[in-house]
Amino acid sequence: xxxxxxxxxxxxxxxxxxxxxQCAQDMNHEYMSWYRQDPGMGLRLIHYSVGAGIxxxxxxxxxxxxxxxxxEDFPLRLLSAAPSQTSVYFCASSRLTGTDSxxxxxxxxxxxxxxx
Amino acid sequence: xxxxxxxxxxxxxxxxxxxxxxxxxxxxxxxxxFWYVQSPGQGLQLLLKYFSGDTLVQGxxxxxxxxxxxxxxxxxxxPSVHWSDAAEYFCAVGGSSNTxxxxxxxxxxxxVKP
Numbered sequence: 001x002x003x004x005x006x007x008x009x010x011x012x013x014x015x016x017x018x019x020x021x022q023c024a025q026d027m028n029h030e031y032m033s034w035y036r037q038d039p040g041m042g043l044r045l046i047h048y049s050v051g052a053g054i055x056x057x058x059x060x061x062x063x064x065x066x067x068x069x070x071x072e073d074f075p076l077r078l079l080s081a082a083p084s085q086t087s088v089y090f091c092a093s094s095r096l097t098g099t100d101s102x103x104x105x106x107x108x109x110x111x112x113x114x115x116x
Numbered sequence: 117x118x119x120x121x122x123x124x125x126x127x128x129x130x131x132x133x134x135x136x137x138x139x140x141x142x143x144x145x146x147x148x149x150f151w152y153v154q155s156p157g158q159g160l161q162l163l164l165k166y167f168s169g170d171t172l173v174q175g176x177x178x179x180x181x182x183x184x185x186x187x188x189x190x191x192x193x194x195p196s197v198h199w200s201d202a203a204e205y206f207c208a209v210g211g212s213s214n215t216x217x218x219x220x221x222x223x224x225x226x227x228v229k230p
Contacts, residue, residue, distance in 0.1 A: 004159075031216035040125070042206060042220040043160075050216065058217070090159060094216050105218060107152075107159040 002026050006091050006108035013081040013115045021076040021111050023091030029106075030096045032074040036060065036087040037110075043090065049074055050096060081115045088112050118143045120209050122221035129197050130229045137192040137224050139207030148210030149190040150218065151181055155203045163205075166190065177201070202228045 007022045025032065033048035035058075045058030049068040063085060065077040074093075078085060091108040119142045129135055141147055148167055152160040164175025171183040181192045190207060207221040 033216070035220075040222055042120075042122075042222040044220075045217060048217060092160075096216055104162045104165065105150075105160075105216070107161075109159045 004091055004093055004106050004108035006089075006111050008111060009109065011111060011113050013078075013113065015082060015115060017081050018077070018079050019081065021078075021089055021091075021113070023074045023076065023108060024072050025074075025091075025093040025106070026072065027093065027095075027106065028071060029093035030071070031105075032068065032091065032093045033058070033105075034064070034066065034074070034076045035090045035092065036085075037090060038087050046076065046089075078113075083115045086113060086115045118209055118219050120207050120219055120221035122205075122207055122224050124224050125222065126225045126227070128227040128229060131199050132196050135192075135194045135197045135201070135226070137205050137207075137226070139190045139192065139221060140188050141190065141207070141209045142188065143209055147190075149181075149183060150208040150210075151175065151179070151190075151192050152206045152208060152220075153177075153203050154206065154223075160206065163192070197226075197228055199228045199230065202226055 004025045030051050034046040035043040037043050044060045046064050047066040049055045055066050089111045092105040094105040121140045123138050150165045151163040154160050163179050164173050166173050166183045174180050179194050204223045204225050206223050208218040
């Protein structure tokens with residue numbers, strides 16, 4: 001049981017390049033999400049998904065696309081990288097058990113992205 | 117709108133001393149509250165969570181937190197800090213039921229002096 005995995009761990013891009021950050025979980029979780037972490041700003045939600053084929057925007061979605069074709073995978077795409085997207089990106093997943101409780105969100109180890 | 121505030125950006129305590137990290141939230145209904153810890157270069161690990169019931173919740177690594185509805189607070193405490201507790205701590209609130217979304221505070225960095 002690997003939990004939540006993210007690749008790559010580190011990436012350097014030039015402005016205007018595109019790339020995909022990979023996220024996978026093997027816990028059969030319905031919910032998956034992407035956050036970015038910047039100093040002094042905590043974690044901000046980029047996009048999230050409550051199941052295969054269902055995605056929605058979070059707090060800071062501009063410049064990022066997502067899709068959820070399977071339960072396991074939730075890739076994050078940067079279409080045209082900008083220096084403002086330099087950050088650490090975390091993927092997380094959890095079960096959804098109805099209206100009365102949340103389950104713990106499990107986080108991946110993160111991807112450190114630098115855009116020059 | 118829902119929000120979480122951690123008033124202390126950085127805290128330094130001596131090893132063996134007690135610790136309290138503050139968290140205030142803004143939420144219109146019953147909140148779902150969490151504390152996570154992030155060691156340097158690592159992902160986030162759940163320390164504890166509050167959904168309902170007893171307002172004093174116990175977590176891993178000897179941490180506890182108390183939910184105070186009247187003060188909109190969910191402060192994290194530990195009676196005796198160890199050097200390995202040095203990390204960044206995040207408070208989070210569930211944005212709405214059945215979506216799984218979390219809103220995080222800005223984080224508090226804990227430094228432990230020997």
